[in-house]
Each structure stands twice: as structure tokens, then as C-alpha cells.
Amino acid sequence: MPRHFAALTLAGLFCSTLLVAQSGSHPTTDAGTVRSYREANSVVTLVPLALDTVWSALKSSLADLDIPIQEEDLVKHDLAARRFKRVHTWGKKALSSLFGCGSGLTGPNADSYHIFISYVISVRREGTSGTKIVTYMDADAVNVPEGKSDRVACESTGAMEEAIRQKLASKLGVK
Numbered sequence: 001m002p003r004h005f006a007a008l009t010l011a012g013l014f015c016s017t018l019l020v021a022q023s024g025s026h027p028t029t030d031a032g033t034v035r036s037y038r039e040a041n042s043v044v045t046l047v048p049l050a051l052d053t054v055w056s057a058l059k060s061s062l063a064d065l066d067i068p069i070q071e072e073d074l075v076k077h078d079l080a081a082r083r084f085k086r087v088h089t090w091g092k093k094a095l096s097s098l099f100g101c102g103s104g105l106t107g108p109n110a111d112s113y114h115i116f117i118s119y120v121i122s123v124r125r126e127g128t129s130g131t132k133i134v135t136y137m138d139a140d141a142v143n144v145p146e147g148k149s150d151r152v153a154c155e156s157t158g159a160m161e162e163a164i165r166q167k168l169a170s171k172l173g174v175k
Contacts, residue, residue, distance in 0.1 A: 043161035045133040046126060049172060051077065054131040055123055061167040065160075066091060067119075077123040083116040093159070101141040101154035109152060113141035116151075133168075135161050 037044055047054050055077060062069055062079065070081040086095060088111060095115050096108035106112060119137045126132040139154035169175060 042134050042136045043158060043165075045135070045161075045165050045168070047131045047133065047168070047172065048129070048174070049131060050129060051123060051125050051131045053172070054133070054168070057168055057171040058121070058123065058133065058164075061164055061171055062121075064167055065163055067160075067164070079121045079123075080119060082118045084118075086115045086117060088112070090160070098157055098160045099139050099141075099154040100157060101139070101152050109141050109143070110154065112143075112145060113152070114144045115139050115141050115154065135164065137161065 059069065059072075059079070068081045068084050069079050070084070072079055089095060090098060094108075095110040099110045099115060099117075101109040101113060101115065103109060104112070117137065117139045119135065121136075122134045124132050124134075137156045137160060139156070140151040141154050142149060142151055
């Protein structure tokens with residue numbers, strides 16, 4: 001297993017471990033409804049459908065949203081990518097609507113810097129007929145236009161995770 005995927009997987013497993021440790025207050029999902037909530041630097045999505053159905057729809061949803069899949073673990077049901085680049089926009093959305101990377105004199109850094117994004121999405125069975133998706137997304141920004149190489153940490157706004165949830169719900173024919 002490549003070292004970068006192992007590190008991302010460990011980060012995803014760390015988030016999953018925190019979720020288990022803090023159980024008891026998680027919302028459940030009704031039949032026909034896909035729900036998400038933020039927890040432990042990740043977004044958890046509950047889907048009232050079988051893992052195999054959700055897995056294929058999730059991969060298709062990521063492709064539709066132009067989210068690359070660089071690593072795929074078919075046994076653990078993990079998807080990941082490390083440091084793929086976006087500049088200014090992602091699709092029709094300004095990067096500042098997806099990531100907070102601080103601001104400069106010209107506005108949000110995410111709209112002018114090069115953004116390098118990494119993610120791990122873990123898909124697991126939940127109960128007898130549901131699926132839990134844990135998405136951990138991380139990014140950093142580099143001021144390449146001004147010739148700088150220092151990295152600035154970015155934080156997800158949750159908008160990309162919500163776009164994934166909406167696309168997935170649409171593909172699955174649920175709310």
C-alpha cells in the first residue's frame with residue numbers, strides 16, 4: 001500500500017474511531033432519506049440502502065463532481081485521493097465557497113492560490129440494511145501566482161461534502 005494512502009487511511013480510521021467512541025448521539029436515517037452530520041473533522045452520511053448499491057452510486061457521484069479517485073480499496077470500501085490541484089474554481093463554484101484558507105489584500109486566498117486537496121471516504125455497513133459514509137477532506141493552499149512556496153492550511157466549509165450527499169441522494173432516488 002503506498003505510504004500516502006496509508007496515512008490518509010489512518011486519518012480516516014482515526015475519524016471513524018472517534019465516531020464509534022462518541023456513539024449514542026448520532027441521528028438515524030428514515031427510509032428514503034439520506035442524512036449527514038459533521039463530527040470529528042469529518043462528515044458522516046447515513047444512507048438507508050445496502051452498501052453495494054451505495055458504493056457504485058458514490059463512485060459515479062464523485063466522477064460527476066470531478067472528484068478524482070486515485071486509490072480504491074475494494075475490501076475495506078475506501079476511496080481516496082492525495083493532493084490533487086484546483087485553481088480558482090471547482091466546477092462552477094469558487095474555491096472559497098468550499099475551503100477556508102485565510103484572506104489577503106485581494107480577498108480569500110482560496111480564490112487566488114493553488115489548492116491541493118486530499119480526501120478519504122470510508123463506506124461501511126450500518127445496521128442490517130443501511131450504509132454509513134465517513135468523509136474526511138483536507139486541503140492546503142500555495143501562493144504560486146506570487147512565486148511563493150509556503151503552504152497555508154485550509155479547512156473544508158462542508159459544501160463539497162454536501163454536494164456529494166446531494167448527488168448521491170439524487171442518483172439513489174432518495175431525499
